[in-house]
Amino acid sequence: MAAKPSSARGKQSPRRGASVQPLQEPRGEPPLSLERIVATAVELLDAQGVDGLSMRRLADRLGSGAMSLYWHVDSKEAVFDLALDSVLEYRGPPRAPAPQDWRGEVVHMLEDWRASMLRHPWSASLLPRRALGPNILSRLELLSNALSRAGVAQADLNVAIWSLWNYVMGATITRGSFELSDNDRVAAQQRLADLGERYPTIERSHLLLDDNWDGTFRKGLDFLLEGLAPKQ
């Protein structure tokens, strides 16, 4: 993730006069590279959000001129695509799963997927707009495979996969967005109470205050899986 230590710097660049303090250069920036650009873009996105990523700021962080980026990268869009994909790799469950435990496998992968996106809150809302990077495809393949083993009919397979996709994406985008505004949520629930009888049911169940996101995600996922492949 962090920039690589040192070594390279344009081969024989004349290095104008070995100065008095050769240790700790002002900034020993390694040369630009796709890798470094993507890693830094992820850092910047994590720190400042989608609106915080500008080509000029990214170049600043990399210690280069803004236009230098365009030699490595087609456009700002491409930076988004690359940053997104770099964040969605799946390494699988800690131990090889029992082959009949399709449910555990699916739940683990989906919770990991969600967790990866929440670690990089800009990623979830970007994904549906682009999708289809190799890391996502692997996850879908895993899903498809597990659901087949679960006995989902071939004709229902795509429906089942998209349902899970929808559920995960909806949950994660929502959570990533709401999180930023905890105060707002309390304020909203208060407004609900003030409005009194217009929304009696959701006011009573404190829908907007419910902040057990992880538990809610898991329970809802169980319901959905139950609908897709009933236990009996």
Added chain:
Amino acid sequence: MAAKPSSARGKQSPRRGASVQPLQEPRGEPPLSLERIVATAVELLDAQGVDGLSMRRLADRLGSGAMSLYWHVDSKEAVFDLALDSVLEYRGPPRAPAPQDWRGEVVHMLEDWRASMLRHPWSASLLPRRALGPNILSRLELLSNALSRAGVAQADLNVAIWSLWNYVMGATITRGSFELSDNDRVAAQQRLADLGERYPTIERSHLLLDDNWDGTFRKGLDFLLEGLAPKQ
């Protein structure tokens, strides 16, 4: 939606010299108003997408200076909020539903919700970032109500509501985004085929070519509802 016909124009504005063609003024713009701003913003968003809405362009369409908008509206963000809410009203099913038909009621509302957002493709991805306008709250209230009648336990009610929310939002955001790039989807499926054995299952089921969006949405919704409130 369109600008109102005529009448007003700053009362006694001197109207420099009643010219030769008094019919069909250059543009008989009515004065600015929140209503007109919001309606025009929706038009502009429909036509140009989220990135197409700028305060300057919006002002142009309204025949005013860019800064005039700020008298009626706090910021560009506020314009988004208002445009979004204006697009999400629910008028209910065509006929009063049988009170025991909670499922029909839920399905109708959710399909209408999805359809409203697809009519304005910018709206779905905006909603999770803001949520909580009165029109959305009404829809959640309806959901809560129907699910109670369906026999969902009080303790599961919020989970059930958020599950449906997640499903609808995920489905609609995904569809709204993929739609723009039909060619890409075919290309992606082709790439899948080329990659051959890396993704055998989803390649075989033509996951990425499936374009029966409405049917898939409906079937998946049925699975989810079955999980939330089993028929027996």
Added chain:
DNA sequence: ACCTGAACACCGTTCAAGT
């Protein structure tokens, strides 16, 4: 092959004025 600065055509918003 890799990097650069100047320039273009845009942004949202502050401010001090105008009517």
Added chain:
DNA sequence: ACCTGAACACCGTTCAAGT
């Protein structure tokens, strides 16, 4: 009360050059 233009501090990207 309502609208305005100039100005500020930004954008992404094209282009013609530099090494």
